[in-house]
Amino acid sequence: MLNPAQQQVLDELGSTDRPRFRDELRHDLRSYLEEEVDEAVAGADEALFLSKHQLGLLHGCEARFVAERSVPFAWTIASARGSVAHKAIELMVTHRHTPTPLDLVERALDRIEDDEFSLGGFLRGLDEGERAELASRANDFVTTFMETFPPLARRWKPVSEYSLRALLCADRLTLRGKVDLSLGYVRNGGEAGKVLIDLKTGQPGHGHLEDLRFYALLETLKMGVPPRLLVNYYLDAGTPRSEAVTEDLLWSAARRVVDGVRLLTDLTGAGARDPRPVAGFNCRWCPINDECAEGRQFLDGSDQDDWRPS
Numbered sequence: 001m002l003n004p005a006q007q008q009v010l011d012e013l014g015s016t017d018r019p020r021f022r023d024e025l026r027h028d029l030r031s032y033l034e035e036e037v038d039e040a041v042a043g044a045d046e047a048l049f050l051s052k053h054q055l056g057l058l059h060g061c062e063a064r065f066v067a068e069r070s071v072p073f074a075w076t077i078a079s080a081r082g083s084v085a086h087k088a089i090e091l092m093v094t095h096r097h098t099p100t101p102l103d104l105v106e107r108a109l110d111r112i113e114d115d116e117f118s119l120g121g122f123l124r125g126l127d128e129g130e131r132a133e134l135a136s137r138a139n140d141f142v143t144t145f146m147e148t149f150p151p152l153a154r155r156w157k158p159v160s161e162y163s164l165r166a167l168l169c170a171d172r173l174t175l176r177g178k179v180d181l182s183l184g185y186v187r188n189g190g191e192a193g194k195v196l197i198d199l200k201t202g203q204p205g206h207g208h209l210e211d212l213r214f215y216a217l218l219e220t221l222k223m224g225v226p227p228r229l230l231v232n233y234y235l236d237a238g239t240p241r242s243e244a245v246t247e248d249l250l251w252s253a254a255r256r257v258v259d260g261v262r263l264l265t266d267l268t269g270a271g272a273r274d275p276r277p278v279a280g281f282n283c284r285w286c287p288i289n290d291e292c293a294e295g296r297q298f299l300d301g302s303d304q305d306d307w308r309p310s
Ligand code: SF4
Pocket: 061, 062, 063, 064, 067, 277, 278, 279, 280, 282, 283, 286, 287, 288, 289, 292, 293, 294, 295, 296
């Protein structure tokens, strides 16, 4: 039996309404994207890659986008928490029994430590206290998920860390993303049934909606059938915020990508123009916030207690 929080999620995500979209939509979106960015992509020095994070920065603060490109990414316990928790949820999806959240987190840590990727190296370098702190934070995330989200039924075909990629302009442009959780599937050849879910901590933000719309576009380019529903699930509040996918939403996402690619080529390579700084709450996590005048002015005048990472 579900608790009230789980029932709310099930009520919001579950539906027997399975919309159908035009068969030509995938082709139309791809043609639009390739035609609109062709000139920018052809003039770039190298193949281009665009993720939801980079797209968000390009439409947010250009100066931070440029700064992050020159600063090598370094894992921290805070940034590793989400990856460990997502791995634990991935293991939960395929587990045949009912493990505790901490069991899942410990197994996730063991699995990640064994791999050769950068997060594996970061975990192997932690001392016992740091590893315990990371396990504790990830356990909080996974426990809240298990308590407030309905148990994932196998018939929903759940996929954790669902990867999406679109290759455009003869592979000169790659759009890529990874959805925290995908539920459902395309039915009867073309009925939209998939729900794409991002798991969030902290405050809801407009950028979270844009991230999911970008994923919906990638899913449409991949499958030919859009997802049915986009959901940001806010763990701290046990609250889903959902948005139905429409053709207008997909075109809006495509226009945002076109603008993002043009900004990307404006700001990188030979002849790049100076980036514009746009201060806001995200200044707190910017790698150059101690040297950026706009960022410092914003941070000095804001109540930082209101900010929480998402
Ligand atoms: S501190 Fe703020 S305004 Fe300055 S570059 Fe970073 S995000 Fe942009």
